[in-house]
Amino acid sequence: MRIWHQSMTELHSLGGFKASLEAHSRKILAADQILEVHGMPPGTYCGRSPTAGLSNAFVHHRALDPILDNAIRAEREGIDAFVVGSYSEPYLRELRSAVDIPVISITEASLFIACSLGKFSAPISNDRAIAWIVRLSIETHGLSSRVMTPRSITPNLDEHQLVEAFKSPQGLIRSFTETAQTAIDEGADVIVPAEGVLAEFLYMNGINRIDSVPVLDSYGVTWAYAAMMADLHRKTGLTVGRKWHYQRDDPDLVREIAG
DSSP: OEEEEEOSSOGGGSTTHHHHHHHHHHHHSOTTOEEEEEOOOTTTTTTSOHHHHHTSHHHHHHHTTHHHHHHHHHHHTTOSEEEEOOTTOTTHHHHHHHOSSOEEEHHHHHHHHHHTTOSOEEEEESSHHHHHHHHHHHHHTTOTTTBOOOEEOSSOOOHHHHHHHTTSOHHHHHHHHHHHHHHHHTTOSEEEEOSHHHHHHHHHTTOOEETTEEBOOHHHHHHHHHHHHHHHHHHHOOOOOTTTTTOOSOHHHHHHHHO
C-alpha cells in the first residue's frame, strides 16, 4: 500500500521535518504500507511561512492549486490514498470530486478520532490565524457541538520558528501545556494539536498526555485512518457518494480538464 502525504509546507526549507515524518510513519503503518511525503514547490509562499500565507483566502486558493494536480497524478500512479496533511484543509471537496482513491484530511480524521475518545475535544494551534481556519473546518464538518473553540499557543509561532524549537523544546512544551491545561479546566477530554509541525514536535518530545487527558498524535491517527480507508476501498470498493456533495456525473470531463 502506498499513501501520498501532501504537506502544505516547502519541505526543503524545514530541515529534517520530512525525514521526521517518514520515520514517524514507519512506527504507525504496517511494513507493507509506505508513506510518500511531498511538499509544495520552492517559492510557493514567496519567502513567507505557510502560516503567514494561508491565512489570506486569495493566497490559500492560488498557492495550493497544485495539490489538485498532485492528487490526480497520485491516482494515475497507483497510489492507494491521498492525505491532505494540513489543518488549512484545502480543496477537500474538489479533491474528492476528482479522484476515486480515498482523500483523507488531517483535520477531519483527527477530529473524528477525538470524538471516539471523549465528549469534547480542544484543538490547539500554532497561531491565531490557523486556529480561525480550524474553527471554520469544525463548522463545515458539523462538529461544533463536540469540538471546543480552537485556541493557539502563546506566543504564536510560524513553521520555521516551530522547527527551531526542536533544538530547545522546553519553552514550546511549556506554552502548549499551559494552553492545553486551560482547555482541560474548561472541559476538554481530548487535546488535538492542530498544526502539522506543532503536532510532529509534540510527538517527537513524547507529549501524549496532560493531566490524564490524551494528546492526539494527529499525524499518526491520520495515516492509520488513511490506511484503513484504502484497505476498505481495495477490498469492498468503498468510495465517496457521487449523488450530491461529491457529484461527478461526467468522469470524462474531469479527465479532459485534468489533462
